[in-house]
Amino acid sequence: MPNSNAKSHRGHPGGQEAGRRELVSRSLQSAQHCLENQDFGTAYAHYLLVLNLAPELKNDVRETFQFTLFKWAEELASLARIQDLFNCYEQALELFPNDEIICNSMGEHLFRMGFRDEAAGYFHKALKLNPDFADAKENFYRVANWLVERWHFIMLNDTNRNLIYQKAIQKVVRSGCRTVLDIGAGTGILSMFAKKAGAPCVYACELSKTMYEVACDVVAANNMEGEIKLLHMKSLDIEIPKHIPERVSLVVTETVDAGLFGEGIVESLIHAWEHLLLQPKPKNQDIGTEDYGQVIPAGAIVFGMAVECKEIRRHHRVGVQEVACVHLAETVEFCSPTRASVNSEETIEPYTTEKLSRVPGGYMPLTEPFQAMTVDFNNLEELKSLATRKPCKFSVPVTQGGILDAIVVWFVLQLDDEHSLSTSPSEETCWEQAVYPVQGLPDYSVKPGDTVMMEVCCQDCYLRIQKISVLTSEYGMDIERENTLALGNEAELCSALASLQTTSTPDGMGQECMLESTEIALLNNVPYHECFNAAIGKVLSSLIPTRESLSMDIDGHDREMNFEKSQNKNSSYTTHDPLYVLDVSEGFSILPIIAGKLGPVKAYSSVEKEQHQIALNIISEANHFPKETLEFWLSHLEDESVVLQRPKSDKLWSIIILDVIETSGLIQQEVMEKAAISRCLLHSGGKIFPQYVVMYGMLVESQSLVLESAVQGTEPTLGFNIAPFINQFKVPVRVFLDLSTLPCVPLSKPAELLRLDLMNPYLNSSNREIKVQVCKSGEVTAIPFWYHIHLDEDIYLDTSSDSSHWKQAAVVLDKPIQVQLGDELVLNIQHYKSNVSITVKQ
16 A cells, blocks of 8 residues: 555656646637637636646737736726726736736726826836837826926926025025925925035925835935935825924925915925924024924015916907807807816816916016015914915006906015025026916906906915906096095996906806817817818718709808708708718817808717807807707717717718817827728718828927926036936927927928828828938927828818917927038938827938
8 A cells, every 4th residue: 555655646746737737728728718709807817827827838828818908907997897907917917027018008007097106107117128119108208297297307407496495405404403304305306405404304205106206216316315214295194203203493395386375385384384393483583593493485475467468368268259150159158267266166276377488479568567465484373374364455557558368476485585586477487477367357458547456365275366357547546545446426436336347257147168278279260160161161062962952152252051041952851861070079169060050961079068068059059050950979879988980870971070189289199090990980972180180390409498308417406416317207209389489499491290191091101211401500409390280182270370279399309419501310200109209310
């Protein structure tokens, strides 16, 4: 028996191996069978078993495993089984830790779910594994703009700002402040200023995971790793002694935005004074600072000014009553989010931001600058009272006649009694200004002698300028009496009140429809709608069998359809056989209504928001549309994720309108895939709009683009080594540019870079080289680009025109290239999905 047992044990490994092989073989067969039946979950489980039992098969099954994983992940996502989805990816990455495709896919799921920090980590890893992986490159560039906002580069390149902060911190540390807390540390530069000045204990907190990791690398690279304690948390969550051992004598911060309070500085400083700082130094006492707390910046003075600015106006007020023969109903009142923020239950930023020195068309001051508010960051009671304080009323005399478009705001940040920084539009600064567009007035014209009135307050952690109104000069007003009217009798009072134009909308005024500022600019873009009107008319005319059934002039003299006449002449055609038009462009669009006025059309809009649908219905009624002419496409779909499909099972589209260019100046994601599907859904003679797009660019020298794209060595950061770490998040393309005001010197004429044909994809090239002639000597630092969007061969839209709602973009070169007049540069243009890369061959 012992010998029998021994023989059995010796044979066991061979039996195990045979069993393993058989199990692996059966599991592979089962996985394949499940894939054929689209049972991706079971197939995934079989592949997991195979790869755990037979790691040597990894290379053989890698691609099939990836396919199975991605399909199963899509199902899990649709079922909202998020934890199961992430578990699958974690299992996959344990098996394939260096698979860039799985890393990238994991990042895509994380990004869709709002986990931008985590998504960036996976995109970054995928790019490290394969620097030429185009999908990961495009994803990383897009998420990098979310994670590390472009102002980080601009501010770190602002030597003056860095120097003033350093001097203020150095002064207070050398006067006795021993413990320092940097709130919202970013790269950690202020913490390093404090350490270099001699502070024994420096702490820094940063909420963003990405910026926290950057700060850790920066601090280590500058040999301060053990001397600055970095915390990945909000300052509001810091506890003593859990996170820092004792109260600090100095808080340094720059958690301010263009509107001063928008980054939460008031809330964080109230908490700091109550829980993290030593008691403030008693006023008017000449004693040491080591036993008392203080804040840098010590305070701020806020200034405002009324301005006329066409660019602000066209992004916040609809200035047209009729667009391509479509009458915009008076009962619809369009407004931008800044106005909607007044009555919104959500906390919406009540201002937008602009660098006024670079606004297209410039701006004109209508009043002198006025001091709107002061705040002392070293006074806890004042900080607490900001949110509860009654709004301050201001009456500001008009000094220059014009159109009241906005109140612009800037501030002077007083770091201490000696050092300050100004964000004024007249200063050379890295800062933008806060813009409060004026909306809802019956008349925006003002003249000298008029008075602009408003209220200023701090509410929901935002600086608010509200109840903007105009008192005309026909009626006397003593501006020194804070909106007190100096009037002699009741009749004069009534007349003065009648002349007071306010932004408040009376009840029953009409349907309010909030549009994004880019949507308002689009509605104001008359050439855009006129071009679509002409192009749609040409297509419909070619598709309608009897010209006599229409009363239409496609050249634009009389594009409006006489529906009654049309239906009388060919009622069977218009009733039973309309032409189907689908508009899947993003946001609010009146193109379906324009199409509906041009013929016997069934127009479908893809707008999602209920108030947008209501507004379009009101406009349709105002233009005497039959109710059945306009419909909302998404309400017809069982699966809203599959927008591109037939209008009916037995029908095809005559026109499909796609968004090809983002307002940022980039090509829309997946536009060529959408075009491919669209071509299959068109009947004979049908068209996609646009039919093709031509991309133009030119060589320029622009130091501004260089400074806005990457930190330029150690000089601007005063010797600290920050650039290599923050520049990991630089992207080669700058978006939302205004080429007309970009500080640059053109070094070549515009050249055609790329053509994307949506109707004839065989004409497209994913890789091409062009030669560009240098017309001026200089240093090429960037290649700005824009598009001609061709609706057909004769009609196109220029995204760089003055009326365009699109912005432009630019590729910024890694290294400048010195060129001489007459030189020729060869540009290599590669197009992959929605990503265009431009490199210079030397």
